[in-house]
Amino acid sequence: MQSKNWIGGEWVTPAGREVVVQNPSQLSEEVGVVRLSDTSHVRQAEQAARQAFSHWAGMTGAARGEVLYRIAAALEKAAGEVAELASREMGKPIGEMRGEVTRGVNLLRYYAAEGVRSVGSVIPSAEPDVLQYTRRVPLGVVAVITPWNFPVAIPIWKIAPALICGNTVIWKPAENASLTAVRVAEIFAEAQLPPGVLNLVIGKGSEIGQALVEEIQPDAVSFTGSTATGRQIAAACAARNIKYQTEMGGKNAAVVLRDADLEKTVPLVLSGAFRSAGQKCTATSRIIVEREVCESFAELLRKAVAACKAGPALDPGAYLGPVASHAQYSKVSEYAAMAEREADLVAQGVLLTSPDEGYYVKPMVVSGVTEDHALVQEEVFGPLAVLLPADGFDHAVTLCNRTVYGLSASLFTRDLSRAHRFLDLAQAGMVRVNQETAGVEYQAPFGGMKLSSSHTREQGQAALDFYSAVKTCAIKHTL
Template sequence: MESRNWIGGEWSTPKGGEMTVYNPSDTKQEVGVLHLSQADDVLQAGDAARRALPGWAGLTWAQRGEHLYRLAAALEAHADEIATLASTEMGKPISEMRGEVTRGIHLLRYYAAEGVRAIGQVIPSTQSQVLQYTKRVPLGVVGIITPWNFPVAIPIWKIAPALICGNTVVWKPAETASLTATRLVELFAEAGLPGGVLNLVIGTGSTAGSALIEQVELDGVSFTGSTATGKHVAAICASRNIKYQTEMGGKNAAIVLADADFKTTIPALVSGAFRSAGQKCTATSRIIVEESVYDQLAAALRDAVKDLYVGHALDPKSYLGPVASKAQFEKVSSYVRMADQAEVVARGTAQVDPASGHYVLPTVVAGVGVDHPLVQEEIFGPVTALLPARGVDEAIELCNKTVYGLSAAIFTQDLSNAIRFLEEAEAGMVRVNLETAGVEYQAPFGGMKWSSSHTREQGQAALDFYSQVKTCAVYYGG
């Protein structure tokens, strides 16, 4: 397969270079070729989005909703094809990837339904014979920059609310997810989405991404990726007075108190830490355990991790597959070497030759201090650190000892400790007896501190970002 750009309703092959994509489950297999955009391609996409804006914004919300329903039907009809392509391209196990595609279908239908919901409110006026009300109106042209770890769900949870609010979009996906992005847009084009409403540009962050945020006439930018890049995006957008949201890193903690039910706790910890090979911003990368059950929990994790099935992404038995790319493998492996110098509490085994792909074995590490890189830095791989705590006070303190604040969880049967955690944990998503990952699509998604730029994605909160409020007043007296 080869990538293409979709600009103004027409397909084109950019000439800014090529990149070969290899299957991370089997690095001898070539999956496809990316054709990379130059700055001029991105500017053309921005112009196409600007030209399409009046027509798209001029549709009723219900008409835009009908388009989203058609996109959902197209994705549903090709769900297994998209899941297989994405798993092959970036290594997420097919069982998880099918669930992600289903989430994308649900997101499209969720936002399609906004076409017949209220878009404002009536506000009483102090003046007689005056009707005063608010209404949502589009931002305009929105730039969307998405990562590779959720190649279907994250783009859709940005694009769908942007479109229903009447915006047009220029989408720059991560290179490691660009074949999947191309096929998604092919489906959306076949479903009748008008030309210029959604424009796809394939390219690197340094060229295509920079041109998008620095040169295209934009009214909004939604970015998900690393904290360093997110800071740069925010600075550029602020200097250009562009509304922006940045979803960045996480160093999420799960607290296990002495009264935790291990039948609930262990599967949740393992899933949170190792599903998607730990490549989630909401992954459980710190496990804080009350001292009285520390040894018991470590033993339970050891038993659970050794039985995890590490295999090819298309093997339905695989609990986790490879990490997404060679660069990701090298980065995560540097943290594994740090773990090897500490105390490895648990490590899985592979059901394939680890050298055949970018496989990193699931690892639980202990014996590191709270300031150690394994405890403070986002690893984005299947490595989690175990930390003892004397009680709930120290556990919450350790939970909050990070520059990030995306997600956190506690496992306990004590309602007062659970409520205290919900109040005191410095994270945008806090959960009791549930893993740190897994926030539902109809709920707001986002964090505190350096995890997010103080807005939220998904649910009704997404509509607030992708629209602006107009206050209207009409005097109808004589």
């Protein structure tokens, strides 16, 4: 498979450098070739999106919704193929990837239904004979910059609400999710999305992403990725008065109280920490346990992690696959080496295959480091978690909040009073009780506090607020 751009309803193969995509599960397997674009393609995509905007925005919401329903049906039909391609390209286990594609289908249908729902409200006027109301209107051309760790769901949860609101889109996916992006764009094309409504440009973030933010004039930018890049995008957009949305890093905590059902808690903590090889912004990377049950919990965790197997993404016996790329492998390996030098090993999983065959990292839980240690404060984005003892509920909450991030947090308890207190006190945008940190339903708002987010929200009804502007209208019907 070879990557290509989709601009103005036409497929264009860039003339830039070729990058061979290797399967991170089996490095000897070539998945395809990515051809990198230059900034001229960004300008072409902006022109196509501008030309398509008036027609798309002028369609009724119901008509736009019908298009999204067609895309959902096409994606559902191709679900197995898309999931396998994504697993081979970026290493997510096939079971998780199938679930992600299903989430994409559900997101499309959810936003398709918005085409026939209210887009405003009537507001009483202080004057007689005046009808005053609001209505939501599209922004224009939206730039969407997406990561590799959710190559189907994250693009769709940005693109679908942008489209139903009447915007046109320029989509720049992560380089190591580009082949999957092409296949998703093909599905949009097969469903007869009008030309120019969605435009796909493949390329380096440092070049194509920068051009989207600084060289052309989008009406909004939605970004998911690293905190450092997100802050740069936010600054550039603010300087140009462009509406922006950034979803960034996390250092999420699972808090286990002494009254929790430990047998049921361990699998949920394990899933939050190690599914997708820990490559989720919502992954559990800090496990805070009340001291009275810390050893009991650690023993159960030790047994569970020992049975946790890392292997090829298409192997149904693998609990987690490889990390996604050589760069990711190098970064996570550095943190793993730090953990081996400076922390105490609590638990470690096993590999189903030779580490030389792919970018495999054994899942690991460590302890014995202070709350200021790099392993506790820095985002690893890999299958590595730190166990921290807490001297009671209040100390556990303090440890939970002791981070620059604020994306997700979980509490495990049977105490309803403490559950509600935690929901109030945890400084995170998504707080859960007796559920893992990783995972929010598609119809619910997604986003964080502190350095995890620009304080807007994705998914659910909240996404419609970002991808539209509110216009206040008033008409005096007698003079």
